[in-house]
Amino acid sequence: DAKTTQPPSMDCAEGRAANLPCNHSTISGNEYVYWYRQIHSQGPQYIIHGLKNNETNEMASLIITEDRKSSTLILPHATLRDTAVYYCIVYNFNKFYFGSGTKLNVKP
């Protein structure tokens, strides 16, 4: 079964890129990697997801290693409003594996 591990916290300077790592070394071939974030007192918000290829949308980029054992979420220009807990989630139809999340602190 796939498990996810994330660093508990990270700091990033405003305007700089934030790179949030996630380890999912036991992921299987049909399991997707999802990223959500949770700003204090709100429900989680979808960011991006992928299977094998790197993905980019208006919020972020997702880089998945070729062996799929780890991934990195990239926020290209972090702002103070990006301060949140970021969750890496491995999903396969009926099974969810939530990481414990990384608290990203964006500092001015």
Add this chain to the structure above:
Amino acid sequence: KAGVTQTPRYLIKTRGQQVTLSCSPISGHRSVSWYQQTPGQGLQFLFEYFSETQRNKGNFPGRFSGRQFSNSRSEMNVSTLELGDSALYLCASSFGQGWSYEQYFGPGTRLTVT
């Protein structure tokens, strides 16, 4: 478009009581999922309803149950409350079943059991 709404936002109950939480999905969404979030266990999946049928269930005891109505609104019930049930209960709606569709989360109901 209105987001996912959950009522009540805060609730205090005593051990042994039961509680019902409500979730109204985004208009047009047919799937509603429920999650429990605690500092110790993090975010855990409870169950998912799609077209009034439970489609998926997490590893929670039978004290946790739910249902979905024809208008896609959903309720979650917890019977015989225990102190460990204190948590933030989140619901999420999506257009289709499962996480192939983006999940839109509500603000949650904060349940405190004393």
